[in-house]
Amino acid sequence: MRLELDEELNACNYLHLQYDGWSNLRNEGIINSLISKPQPAYIKSLNTETNAHTSEYLSQGIEKVMIVYGVNKFLVLIGDNARNIQKAFGLIKVKYPHVVPLGFCAHCLNLLFRDCLKNASVQVPIVKLNDGREMPALALGTWLGLNSKGRVEPTSNEVEQAVRWALDAGYTHIDTAWIYKIEDQVGRALKGVPREKIFVTSKLWNAFHARDAVVPALRESLRSLQLDYVDLYLIHWPIGQFANSSYDITDYLETWKGMIEAKKLGLTKSIGLSNFNQKMIERILENGLEKPAALQVELNLNLQQPDLVAYCKSQNIAVMAYTPFGSLFYSKAAPDAPPPRIDDPMLVKIAEKYNKTVPQVALRYLVELGTVPLPKSLTKNRIEQNIDIFDFQLTDEEKSLLKSFDKGYRIYPQYKWQDHPYYPFEKKEIK
Numbered sequence: 007m008r009l010e011l012d013e014e015l016n017a018c019n020y021l022h023l024q025y026d027g028w029s030n031l032r033n034e035g036i037i038n039s040l041i042s043k044p045q046p047a048y049i050k051s052l053n054t055e056t057n058a059h060t061s062e063y064l065s066q067g068i069e070k071v072m073i074v075y076g077v078n079k080f081l082v083l084i085g086d087n088a089r090n091i092q093k094a095f096g097l098i099k100v101k102y103p104h105v106v107p108l109g110f111c112a113h114c115l116n117l118l119f120r121d122c123l124k125n126a127s128v129q130v131p132i133v134k135l136n137d138g139r140e141m142p143a144l145a146l147g148t149w150l151g152l153n154s155k156g157r158v159e160p161t162s163n164e165v166e167q168a169v170r171w172a173l174d175a176g177y178t179h180i181d182t183a184w185i186y187k188i189e190d191q192v193g194r195a196l197k198g199v200p201r202e203k204i205f206v207t208s209k210l211w212n213a214f215h216a217r218d219a220v221v222p223a224l225r226e227s228l229r230s231l232q233l234d235y236v237d238l239y240l241i242h243w244p245i246g247q248f249a250n251s252s253y254d255i256t257d258y259l260e261t262w263k264g265m266i267e268a269k270k271l272g273l274t275k276s277i278g279l280s281n282f283n284q285k286m287i288e289r290i291l292e293n294g295l296e297k298p299a300a301l302q303v304e305l306n307l308n309l310q311q312p313d314l315v316a317y318c319k320s321q322n323i324a325v326m327a328y329t330p331f332g333s334l335f336y337s338k339a340a341p342d343a344p345p346p347r348i349d350d351p352m353l354v355k356i357a358e359k360y361n362k363t364v365p366q367v368a369l370r371y372l373v374e375l376g377t378v379p380l381p382k383s384l385t386k387n388r389i390e391q392n393i394d395i396f397d398f399q400l401t402d403e404e405k406s407l408l409k410s411f412d413k414g415y416r417i418y419p420q421y422k423w424q425d426h427p428y429y430p431f432e433k434k435e436i437k
């Protein structure tokens with residue numbers, strides 16, 4: 007069938023352009039040989055990924071084909087998702103009424119349109135902070151996580167590469183921390199990016215809770231990041247520890263005063279907290295100290311923390327959602343983790359409705375709760391997928407279903423610290 011069609015098209019003197027993936031670079035050779043034919047174009051494509059601007063970029067691509075190759079006739083073959091190419095031709099016809107689309111096809115004109123597609127990165131909305139600054143509403147997480155031996159150690163440039171992919175995909179916010187041991191990688195990836203175009207969050211580790219240890223700790227992070235300032239600096243945990251892991255019971259109010267000093271020195275634009283509970287935040291405010299701009303806590307389908315989120319909202323403190331996928335993936339879920347998993351039929355149904363994936367639905371839900379998710383991935387297509395969540399909206403019914411998965415289940419309760427005076431979570435009974 008395909009052969010016959012190709013012969014027919016050849017006979018019609020059409021230029022054959024066949025693409026089967028937005029990012030399938032292996033097609034380059036084929037494409038180059040095809041575009042060397044000086045005839046009109048037939049376009050066939052199979053991929054289904056889209057975002058809100060797909061048709062606009064496609065129309066730019068089509069226009070480029072027209073100008074560069076003098077094409078004004080397109081035979082387009084229908085694929086999985088014809089809507090965007092139809093829309094794109096609608097835009098083209100406004101400017102070039104003589105252009106003839108003969109039939110319709112799916113989108114995905116990858117390589118030829120690469121320049122246009124470079125602009126196809128997603129625009130992330132902005133969250134206003136209570137100190138007047140603005141924070142992008144989604145960030146790339148950069149913690150390598152845990153394995154059976156403890157914290158996963160960085161091996162080479164895995165995070166550097168991930169941050170580069172993220173920047174290409176439109177991320178403007180990177181979440182990192184001294185303890186992740188990858189701030190140097192983030193710094194290398196950010197080299198050359200105009201400073202005002204990127205929002206960097208980092209965190210003060212437990213070993214630097216003494217008031218006068220805060221500024222030197224932040225300076226060390228800045229050296230690794232090769233930056234003059236971070237946009238947001240958080241106290242990672244209310245728990246202080248000495249280098250040998252014994253408890254440092256420095257009052258976190260003192261640590262917070264160190265944070266305020268760091269901000270005054272211009273080393274960070276905003277300051278905030280991580281893993282603090284409501285009472286601890288209230289105590290900071292009751293003592294007349296500067297209000298934190300943000301609170302970063304674990305938030306996902308199984309741990310939605312509605313009271314804490316509502317409190318922060320009432321105080322205009324931005325909430326950042328770490329471990330946003332919770333136990334969605336079988337590979338990460340502990341045996342006692344409540345549902346759902348990625349193949350939950352109700353979630354799959356919602357995802358299919360919006361032509362999205364289940365992880366995208368989970369992230370979108372966090373955005374709709376008014377929080378800033380921090381999905382971590384080292385995988386290019388997941389990084390791209392995780393930011394592509396700003397072109398759909400869940401219904402109230404769908405949100406009620408997603409709310410029903412809240413079981414107050416914490417992936418990182420850190421019970422090992424539960425006898426510290428500033429342990430922030432519900433304690434486990436020791437029998």
Ligand SMILES: NC(=O)c1ccc[n+]([C@@H]2O[C@H](COP(=O)([O-])OP(=O)(O)OC[C@H]3O[C@@H](n4cnc5c(N)ncnc54)[C@H](OP(=O)(O)O)[C@@H]3O)[C@@H](O)[C@H]2O)c1
Binds near residue numbers: 147242281389
């Ligand atoms: N303040 C704190 O105390 C604290 C604590 C924990 C985390 N955080 C921050 O929050 C970030 C995110 O949390 P997290 O790293 O614990 O967990 P997460 O982002 O919920 O999950 C990361 C895992 O999900 C996988 N993944 C990502 N996107 C996917 C997709 N679309 N489909 C399938 N799998 C996908 C990743 O795999 P691949 O990487 O292999 O793609 C990785 O295994 C951290 O990186 C860190 O920046 C902060």
